[in-house]
Amino acid sequence: MSAAIVEPAVFAFTPENAARADAIIARYPAGRQQSAVLPLLDLAQRQHGWLPRAAMDHVAAKLKMAPIRVYEVATFYTMFNLRPVGKHFLQACTTTPCWLRGSDEVVKACRTVLGIGVGESTADGQFSLVEVECLGACVNAPILQVNDDFYEDLDGPATERLLRALQNGETPPHGSVTGRQTSAPAGGPKTLTTLTFDAAPAAEGGE
């Protein structure tokens, strides 16, 4: 178990976020304002870095819900972090396609560079690593999600380079680290390598 979590006593949206929250709530028809619970929790998590109880209570009060109903939602979805996470929140996909493509190397690289395993955080609070289920980008497996960005086509050395760059305060461009275009074939195009256009079939009598 990690050290006891220090829960903030109070939480309130910043003025900008409060305005955004109001805009989100206004999307829903009258009497259905509680539907805004998920976007509001997300907003609170983005503001605070993680989701303390005070934030859930704040959302509950804002939506006039019983706090337990918000706790139920927040504990159900794994993307809400109910305990502090590092500044760089690493989510390694280890589901079958990523695993087949070497996600073990990605996880091992985190251990090598950061000294943390799955479910752990670095002492300086910079990095946290968790294992997640399919991130939905299997064509570019394996994937490491850092906060909101996907880094794709990783292997051990590439992951190490990525982590060291992050340690140095850089933000490498996200997407495929091998430089391939989205999910195009890894070694360059295999089909349609030349663009030759046959003359259009002769049409009797013109177009």
Add this chain to the structure above:
Amino acid sequence: MPKLKIDGIDIEVPPGTTVLQACEMLGVEVPRFCFHERLEIAGNCRMCLVEQEKAPKPIASCAMPAADNMVIHTNSPRARKARQGVMEFLLINHPLDCPICDQGGECDLQDQAMAYGFDRGRYRENKRAVKDKELGPLVKTIMTRCIHCTRCIRFATEIAGVEELGATGRGENMEVGTYVEKALTSELSGNIIDLCPVGALTSKPYAFTARSWELRKTESVDVLDAVGCSIRVDSRGPQVMRVLPRLNEAVNEEWISDKTRFAYDGLTRQRLDRPYVRRDGKLAPATWAEAFGEIARRMEGLAGTQMAAIAGDLADAESMYALRALMDALGSPNRDCRQDGAAIDPAVRASYLFNTTIAGIEAADVCLLVGTNPRWEAPLVNARLRKRWRRGGFEALRLGPEMPLTYDVTELGNDPAALGAIADGSHAAAERLKAAKAPMLIVGMGALARPDGAAVLAAARRVAEACGMVRDGWNGFNVLHTAAARVGGLEAGFVPGAGGRDVAGILGGAASGEIGLVWLLGADEIDMQRLGRAFVVYQGHHGDAGAHRADVILPGAAYTEKDGLYVNMEGRVQEGRRAVFPPGEAREDWKIIRAFSAVIGRPLPFDDLAAVRAALAAAAPLFATRETPAAAGWAAFGAPGPIAAHPFRSPVDDFYMTDAICRASITMAECSELYVRGGVAAHTGTHG
């Protein structure tokens, strides 16, 4: 009207009926864990699977509406196999600790495992373990046993009106609890123990004390408030082990309050188990003969008008009738059952009854609460109001102290003068009440037990008349009593006779010396200081305020120790039955009075319970009836007059400490400490 076939039998059911309900109409039993008649359908336990022809897979009968031409098989091999599968899954994580589980013997899971369980486990992995939750001094949790039926969550949310329980986490990590550790802040919380189909939620005070099959079950009624809930008293040997609710649609449905359920430990503490006589300023143990002799001696030379009797809140009708007969024989008209001095008019029945009836609340559309906090004064009336409110099209208005209720209330402030304004039609609320189809009002003791109570009662009557609350087939005028004995006392004529004194008059007379002897029949809620130098006989079962002041103590029987009639606030006569014997030399109350009457040579004309009841029924025909209360005739009552400006105040300051039994109960003391006085309950065992 869908027509369907269940197990080969054709049945036509009303639209909206579920398959499970249709099965029940035919008497076909379908196993279930999550489904409960009074809760919303969850459909998550899957135990009620049945086979439907032409359906690709078994259907959950609790959530499936019955439709035309359905062919249902409830006991086909396929249905049985499906249920066996569900049962096997349920038992994967359920600890098979029945031998140490308090639910053993009355456990739905145990029973249904007998029918659908596999004779061995095929699961080789570790069972999951769940941390127990701390839900306060009443409900003990062993959450590893939880099968996630969510009945407790739905009860708290729907019936109790406290959204505090929920299911957090997901999948295998799902846990039922409050998330933030806290005690349930509901006075109905004990009902989740009954609802829990397994041993996850059990009674903390009852823990490890008895097995259900060892207990003798006695059907009785509750006397700790004026609702008169139907209860079952479970006893073993000389001791009440627990109190459970009994189904009574007209009164408590199948719920009881925590006070009703958990105050029973007070029955074994602070008991008066032998007569006492005060000698040299100290109460000394005595024999019955000595006690009676002392009273007889002190009665000598006293005129009837110098004697008085006051009945307490827990008294049964027979003993009140017997005491009234004794006072009549002694020539005393001074008797009263209204300890709090409530200005109730005993002459007009409609003036003191809950005329709408508790079930009738469901037909109302607007309710005006006057000087009452039903949540504490009568939790089951409050639950019924909430039930009505949840259905929609209902508004509660409140003129009185602001206390948290379990439904939305439109506050009208707490100025008693507003009552007059509503009656005159000059208050905005009058329009609301007049526009209603079935308006009702509930006057609490907080509005009547004050010096201007008669004026408040008159104003409430004018409101009822002005707002169309009283008409053929509907009477929306209701008095909410807090004392179980009150209506019984009024019906049995335990009110001042011609020229007699009421409670205030008796206390005044005792203080001034005009009253020389006061007989308290379990009366503990009066100001004992004001009894002055009067000779006080206390007949009751607990060493409470009255016994401390008494000069002679006659040990009586508590409600679980005697057969007695009680009239609830609706005027419903109900029979309480003896579950255990009174402790020591204590006796049933009417017998004590009958025995004393012989000592002074004026024997009362009854020798057994049947004779007392016959005499009582002759004096007040209501007591010959049982259950259904008849509508009371309407007449003028109350005394018009000025209403003082000081605000209404609920008579119940502490729900858990309202009478001598509760005050002797450790469980109630813990609840009071936690919920009312705001302390923090000491964690027990391995918690905290």
